[in-house]
Amino acid sequence: MIAVLLLSLALQVSPELRERVEAGLKAKAAGDLDRAIREFTRVVELAPALPAAHVNLGAVYFEKKDYSAAIPPLRKALELNADLPAAHQMLGAALLSQGFAMEAIPHLEKVQSDDLLGVALLEAGRVRESVDHLEAALQKRPNDPDLLYYLARAHELLSRQLHRRLQSEHADSARAEQLQGETLAASGDYSAAQKHFRAALEKRPDLRGVHHALGELLLESGDYERAEAEFRAEARLTPGSAVTAYKLGVTLLHRGILQEAISELKRSNTLQPGMPETELELGRALHAAGEAEAAEHWLRKALQHESSGSLAASAHFLLAEIYRKQGRVAEADQEMKLFQRQRK
């Protein structure tokens, strides 16, 4: 806009220049970008010292997404006049698109373009700074998938950097062992992960979360006896953890220690009410223990909180079993129908 204004002032001295500028603007407005480029190239030839001439040429290339061609005229414009925000914006974006993130940053900083600046900082390796800008941009455009992607990547990189720092500067620490264990567990190497978790606990027996992580690995491997021991240890360290109480309850259920399973699942529900997974497992444990009425109550609650999907299918199946055993045939049939529907 400013460039066009400045150019208009200059047109007073040259009729051809005025003609070319008008033709260029008209072509650009009509979407004939190649003609606009021809016209503005001529304008630059006629008025090479005019920053606006270069800006307009760069702007057309930018609009054409020919970023490599946009960069030279925009650079020239800023050589002639460093105070052109639109030129900074376009040059920063064009440089970033070509992978020149470091070079793009000062231009984008000039115009405080949070989104592009965040990306540029991220790509330049200045991850921590990028997070602030990307967060700010996301506040304005919360559903932008590009922003979500870059912010997720920034957090991941930041996390990796911190992990590396922990591993290099505190390699012998319990936290380094814990982190290594978590990384190995995520990659599926359960036996190696367990070794690191055990090492962490040797160094700091009261480290929270490690017994839980070990319990998770053992639970997923079907080693319920040892999983139970780990969840119990975690529950002693963090008695307020609903998820540990839940996992302990599930483990006890798998082991057939039903009354204790029910007790732990109820404790989990007290710590964090309204979790359909807890309610389902409570219903399951109560059903296995022969407490049909109580089981029905919790299964109904689970369905209130999650009425579709595999959890709901399980709840309907268990309800059908309860009703069939009680001779409530019509209700059993209805629940079985709902089970079949959710299974599909």
Added chain:
Amino acid sequence: MKWTTLIGLILALPAHETPAGVAFVHQHSPTTQKYLIETMGGGVALLDYNNDKRLDLFFVNGGKLNDPQTLPADYARTDPQYWNRLYRQNPDGSFTDVTAEAGLSKAGNNYGMGVAVGDYDNDGFPDLYVTNFGSNVLYRNNGDGTFTDVTSEAGVAAGGWSVSAGFLDYDNDGRLDLFVSRYLDWNFDRNVLCGTPFHTYCPPTRYQGTANVLFHNEGNGRFRDVSVLSGIASVKGKGMGVAFNDYDGDGFADIFVSNDGMEQYLFRNRGDGRFEELALEAGVAFADDGKSFSGMGVSFADYDNDGRPDIAVTNLALEKYALYRNEGSRFSYASLRTGLAGVAARSSGWGVGLYDFDNDGWKDLFVAQSHALDNVERVHSGLRYRERPALYRYADGRFERFDIAKMPPVAGRGAAFGDINNDGAIDSVIAVLGGQPLVYFNRPNANHWLILELVGRRSNRSGIGATVRVGNQWAYTTTTGSYLSASDSRVHFGLGKESRVTVEILWPSRKRQTVRDVAANQILTVEEPE
């Protein structure tokens, strides 16, 4: 668990022994194509083929596969390394390979799976039915130590991919009929490669299921395919194991088929020649939470001594072996409350049997174990492909696990049960995929026992389908169950401290028979009254 009980059990179950003369090595011909048949075979039977009162061994072999397989397939079953094998037990407990002289070296051009045993012609000698990927084979026992392939005249080739099979008299007409479970609608040219970056055996969900087959024994050496007429073919499944028992006490044999990766099937015998599949209504289709599992082997027997046959189904690791307790009109899922789910969760099971291994009066669960995927460690580092067979001992309402001492981890598949050395303790034979079988001789302890050999008159000759009660224990006479395998047809009871008992038999003919004051620690032949 009391220490005394534990010590007794360890003493009773020594390390395995390979009996002299048993040189069988199962050939499954693994390929990089991961053909599913490669991981499914390994049937075994315990039978007394020559009526010398000593159990003999029969192993089903796989066959040769090319990598990739060229069609038409030649499984090289004429090459001795791919033969099925029959081993006759000698008086000294050693075995002699009698395959060739028995006329069993011709397996046909197929890939072997399992075996069923039954005296279908009521001549007093057990016959053999071998299931295959390809045509199945019925060998009639000639009674002179030889067998004759009578598949064609009997009309029981079936075809497709047969897995387990069993003889039963579903209409109580005194002649043994034949049920065949079938797995998938699969062939080499429709094989799918699964897994990346490395291949694994595909889950059964990648293929369509197929119908099981029921043959009615017409009594003239011929069978009639009544799969459709009986309602058996009304549902398609992915059948693996099969077992029979009269779960509703109506005097007619019902059929349970374990299916892989879908709901299980319970075919209730209506008594009029027709069956209805009602696993869902009976509560045996899924696990307690409505999840399906990879049903493999099955045992259909009364584990809790309440007179009602229960059902145990083995499956893959983390799915938890399913135990369904018969509560009269229907079953309830008992894996959780008996502790079986907890102690078996890491294991994958195939052949399975509910027998009283320590003669304490309660049946225990013996399982041949191994994962289906030979590279499962790469998929889940917490699991193992080769596993030790395990005994899940039942006491005080719960199952406790015992990995039997010094047993090697193997790729266990079929398992057959019976008292091989007639010492009153149930032994087991495990077929090992691609390996030598394991034979476990169970040592008797101080507990008493009784083995009954039934001889039917109005009922079928071997008394298949008879229900026998001793004290508070019930047993169903059958050779069928487990996976791909056939067990001793004699009925075994552990009697604990009881030295004399009363035996009550309900024959398939509906005839009731009571034999009083029977001394323990003997093998007793009981004939059906005329």
